[in-house]
Amino acid sequence: MTAASPASVPLPRSESAPAASTGGRRSLAAALLLGALGAAVVLLASGRTWAEGAAAVPGGAFPLAVEGQDVTGAPAALAVVGLAALVAVFAVRRAGRLLVAGLLALSGAGAAVTALLGASGGTALDEKAAKMTGDAAATAGSLTHTAWPYATAAGGLLILVAGLLALWCGRGWPSMSGRYERDGSPRARKAPAAPDPDRPEDLWKALDRGEDPTRDV
Numbered sequence: 001m002t003a004a005s006p007a008s009v010p011l012p013r014s015e016s017a018p019a020a021s022t023g024g025r026r027s028l029a030a031a032l033l034l035g036a037l038g039a040a041v042v043l044l045a046s047g048r049t050w051a052e053g054a055a056a057v058p059g060g061a062f063p064l065a066v067e068g069q070d071v072t073g074a075p076a077a078l079a080v081v082g083l084a085a086l087v088a089v090f091a092v093r094r095a096g097r098l099l100v101a102g103l104l105a106l107s108g109a110g111a112a113v114t115a116l117l118g119a120s121g122g123t124a125l126d127e128k129a130a131k132m133t134g135d136a137a138a139t140a141g142s143l144t145h146t147a148w149p150y151a152t153a154a155g156g157l158l159i160l161v162a163g164l165l166a167l168w169c170g171r172g173w174p175s176m177s178g179r180y181e182r183d184g185s186p187r188a189r190k191a192p193a194a195p196d197p198d199r200p201e202d203l204w205k206a207l208d209r210g211e212d213p214t215r216d217v
Helices: 016-046 074-088 095-117 122-133 148-172 176-180 200-208
Strands: 049-057 060-067 140-145
Touching: 016 074, 016 095, 016 148, 049 122, 049 148, 060 122, 060 140, 074 095, 074 148, 095 148, 122 140
Parallel strands: none
Antiparallel strands: 049 060, 049 140
């Protein structure tokens, strides 16, 4: 008996490539969803009332309320940066993608931290009390807080997770710029078509180019 040739032995099919492709699509979809959702939550929650209080005025108390944008504009600004970085992740490759993914993660972390630091809203309420009463020393009392600062922080954490996914799995994601890039190899120029003897205009064009229109006749 003769040994079977290597070409006739069936090779096992590799399942690693389809699995990696599926995992890449899942991580890509998760990053897009988390990043977009987190930015939307931050922008929405930053426009809601974060804290309420009252300023003492003659004859009673004047109610006060401050929104997230009055307390700090950092979370909303960082959410916009995060959205831009989320889009830019697909426009760059290699080291550029890592840098943009890091920016995405940092913008989410910054939005969460600044929202938590401004959760009390006390400084913004005091400033509003001084403005409404005309007394620079006036302060707000009877402070109450809402859950919107913590919702803002949660949105920042979603952006952070999207950035971490881009850092960890972004190497296998597709790039928008890849299809538009040239490989740098010279492209062959098409030779001009031979002039048609039955078309005088082709003969004149060949003469203008310095060619002999009778060479192929």
